[in-house]
Amino acid sequence: MPRPGERLLPAVSGVVLALSFPPLHPLILPFVGLVPFVLWLDGLPASSAGRQAAVRGSAVFGATYFGILLYWVFVALAWFSKLAILAWAGVMSILIGVAILFGWMLHRMMHAVRVPMWLAVPVAWTAAEWFRAHLPGSLAFPWLGLGTSLTAFPELIGAAELVGARGLTFWIALVNGLVAGLVLALRDRRPWMPRAAIISGVVLLPMAWGVWRASTLEMRDVATVAVVQPNIPEHIKLDREAVYDSTYASLNRLVARIAPGSVSAVVLPEAVLPTYPMTGGAFEDMLRIQALSREVGSPILFGGLGVRMGEDGESVPYNSAFLMEPQGLTDFQYHKRYLVPMVERIPFLPPSWRSGARHFGAYGVGEGWPLAEVDDVLYGVLICYESSYPEGSRRFRLAGADVLLNITNDAWYGREPLYSRTTALWQHPAHMIMRAIENRVGVARAANTGISMFVDPLGRVYNTSELFEADVRIDVVRTTDEITYFTRFGDLVGNGAAFAALLLVGASLGMTRSRSTLDPSA
DSSP: OOOTTSSHHHHHHHHHHHTTSTTTOOSSGGGTTTHHHHHHHHTSOSSHHHHHHHHHHHHHHHHHHHHHHTTHHHHHHHTTOTTHHHHHHHHHHHHHHHHHHHHHHHHHHHHTSOOOHHHHHHHHHHHHHHHHHTOTGGGOOOTTOGGGGGTTSGGGGTTHHHHHHHHHHHHHHHHHHHHHHHHHHHHTTOOOHHHHHHHHHHHHHHHHHHHHHHHHOOOEEEEEEEEEEOOOOHHHHTOTTTHHHHHHHHHHHHHTTSOTTSOSEEEOOTTSSSOOTTSGGGHHHHHHHHHHHHHHTSOEEEEEEEEEEOTTSOEEEEEEEEEEETTEEEEEEEEOOSOOBTTTBOTTOOGGGOOSSTTTTBOOOOOSOOOEEETTEEEEEEEGGGGGOHHHHHHHHHHTOSEEEEEEOGGGGBOSSGGGBOTHHHHHHHHHHHHHHHHTOEEEEEESSSOOEEEOTTOOEESOOOTTOOEEEEEEEEEOSOOOHHHHHOOHHHHHHHHHHHHHHHHHHHHHHHHHHHOTTO
């Protein structure tokens, strides 16, 4: 258990950092949120007792940070299973473990290898974030990396097209390390003006580049798209008897508001109906969606359930996207590749071992990066949680996508009354802002209960819907002809930080063994 002196500063950092994200995300907090924790860690001894204290304090930091940031995970899982508290505890245990990894690495870097604080902090934090996003199987959880905290200021984070979201994480953590060093300089009455000047330059130069880039980036209109928000509450979506009538009634009202021939494509949310479009049992449902497509005179992209037969003869379900034209269902299918832990796929548990709900933890993992083509415009589709993975958007862009579509059902994250709305309703859309900037591509987002919206290649959000209101939003999607540095080369900063952390920690372990041979108390 954490001891006196190991709780306050780690907890303060956890609170400040958690408040840096949507829906609040003030500009200053991300750049100072880690400072209390880093100062506390710097004051620990270099001995094994110091390392143990670092682990305990990091657990406090992780429990506070992730507990505030991701409290909604329990709310989301509670819709689905009575075992929600156990699943949430499992998720939190893993995330606290990541926080402990960060503190442990940082302590070793600063005290064993003597890496300067300003460098150790961004390397350790970015490496821990990289590790969280690359856990094996469906344990990976890249949700809200530190760089995403600044998505309310898209023109200031234009450097994401060069270094990606994890490059911004490195930048923000670097500033935190520099600020912590400045505090120590002030405490010890050492010269602080040069440090303050360096911090100002590190903060402002990337921001200035982003502002300049926003004024010079050439965009073009590519298509007029309608995003439909049927607003079907989750308790109805989970009721297979009621969901059909409620969904069709809402879709009919909303599609009637789209003038025939006025849009290039209509986008419906994730799993708009719990049906298998490619099977004979969904014939009547497909006729209804086809009738909607004929009514507006445009193709309709919608979420549904894909399926294939496994080698054992059992059917494997997929969370999928399909394209319906007035003439009928097209061959386009995209099966979701990044699955939600616990809900769509239970880590390490074979789907054949599942029990309870029909698809609980049993979804298959899709393959390939197919594009939907409408009027010579290519669309890449991200289903729900996939928006948090930079690699998916990057792959679609490399495949030729002009526009990214995000179809999602965020009804899990709360209900209409204000007191029941969770912060995930604002956290989730923030990822698509980052994806737009990284790839300089236009975005259209259709969410069952909101927020539905459009994002231009500068990351600027426009024509957003209100939460928990049935709505349809129609607007022009803009894009660019640029293939950004990040799109071409991927997460070089994250990969580099992970590799550097591995080398530094390895060096520190070797030095610790050498010292322990000479001094067993070390």
